[in-house]
Amino acid sequence: MIPESRETWSLHPKLAADTVPVxxxxxxxxxxxxxxxxxxxxxxxxxxxAVELIDLVEADQARLMQEIAMVARALKAITACDKLNIxxxxxxxxxxxxxxxxxxxxxxxxxxxxxxxxxxPYAPAAAARFVRQVQGQLEAAEDFRKAD
Amino acid sequence: MIPESRETWSLHPKLAADTVPVxxxxxxxxxxxxxxxxxxxxxxxxxxxAVELIDLVEADQARLMQEIAMVARALKAITACDKLNIxxxxxxxxxxxxxxxxxxxxxxxxxxxxxxxxxxPYAPAAAARFVRQVQGQLEAAEDFRKAD
Numbered sequence: 001m002i003p004e005s006r007e008t009w010s011l012h013p014k015l016a017a018d019t020v021p022v023x024x025x026x027x028x029x030x031x032x033x034x035x036x037x038x039x040x041x042x043x044x045x046x047x048x049x050a051v052e053l054i055d056l057v058e059a060d061q062a063r064l065m066q067e068i069a070m071v072a073r074a075l076k077a078i079t080a081c082d083k084l085n086i087x088x089x090x091x092x093x094x095x096x097x098x099x100x101x102x103x104x105x106x107x108x109x110x111x112x113x114x115x116x117x118x119x120x121p122y123a124p125a126a127a128a129r130f131v132r133q134v135q136g137q138l139e140a141a142e143d144f145r146k147a148d
Numbered sequence: 149m150i151p152e153s154r155e156t157w158s159l160h161p162k163l164a165a166d167t168v169p170v171x172x173x174x175x176x177x178x179x180x181x182x183x184x185x186x187x188x189x190x191x192x193x194x195x196x197x198a199v200e201l202i203d204l205v206e207a208d209q210a211r212l213m214q215e216i217a218m219v220a221r222a223l224k225a226i227t228a229c230d231k232l233n234i235x236x237x238x239x240x241x242x243x244x245x246x247x248x249x250x251x252x253x254x255x256x257x258x259x260x261x262x263x264x265x266x267x268x269p270y271a272p273a274a275a276a277r278f279v280r281q282v283q284g285q286l287e288a289a290e291d292f293r294k295a296d
Contacts, residue, residue, distance in 0.1 A: 087235030091259035
């Protein structure tokens with residue numbers, strides 16, 4: 001297990017409000033953006049006070065890359081999307097978080113970025129189905145802990 | 149040295165047209181986007197055929213994270229920007245490339261993403277000055293080779 005930071009960590013209230021919980025990888029919280037326009041996952045390293053990627057120590061940066069790749073493969077397997085968009089912006093929510101979005105030619109924003117577009121909330125059953133699919137893919141990974 | 153891919157690599161013509169050369173790190177080409185609105189660097193791994201981050205082997209993914217962090221620190225040191233935006237999108241240019249952008253509150257797109265905005269080309273002397281600043285920061289890094 002990677003130890004938690006001494007500084008208390010909790011998911012930023014804006015991220016918590018905009019997402020549905022998926023679970024935890026050794027470094028990062030995994031959540032699904034509540035936007036039915038795109039299959040969209042968010043990885044948030046549980047490191048108190050981290051804003052930029054370069055705020056993480058090198059071992060955490062390396063682990064984050066592994067978790068990004070794992071979640072990107074899971075999303076690609078589920079959606080057979082045309083393109084993955086991966087980004088750490090944080091212009092609105094300062095807590096370091098990484099977006100992993102499955103894009104399709106002709107989706108609601110294509111070929112523009114998804115950030116700043118108006119979301120289309122999931123029907124509850126559809127959100128739950130997407131979350132279960134992601135959990136199913138990530139359960140093959142060691143140390144994944146499903147959200148309750 | 150990290151060996152080149154067997155498949156021939158060259159910078160995508162659209163990336164070449166939109167940027168000014170900075171140099172090479174062991175894995176990635178480094179270039180500056182010709183947009184004076186934001187200090188904006190692009191890392192392109194010299195791996196023929198790579199489109200997605202998950203097309204890279206794990207050692208290359210790890211190396212790419214190191215190079216992203218190195219270039220992000222350099223950009224932050226030069227610009228004292230308010231926020232770094234880091235992203236791999238590729239909706240328009242399929243060759244795998246990573247954007248590292250220094251954002252300021254109140255810049256031309258703030259708080260929206262920079263992708264898809266109209267660029268404001270540098271005056272030639274200003275582009276050369278920015279490139280020299282980046283080269284100066286990266287020269288401290290082992291294995292950086294300046295563009296001619």
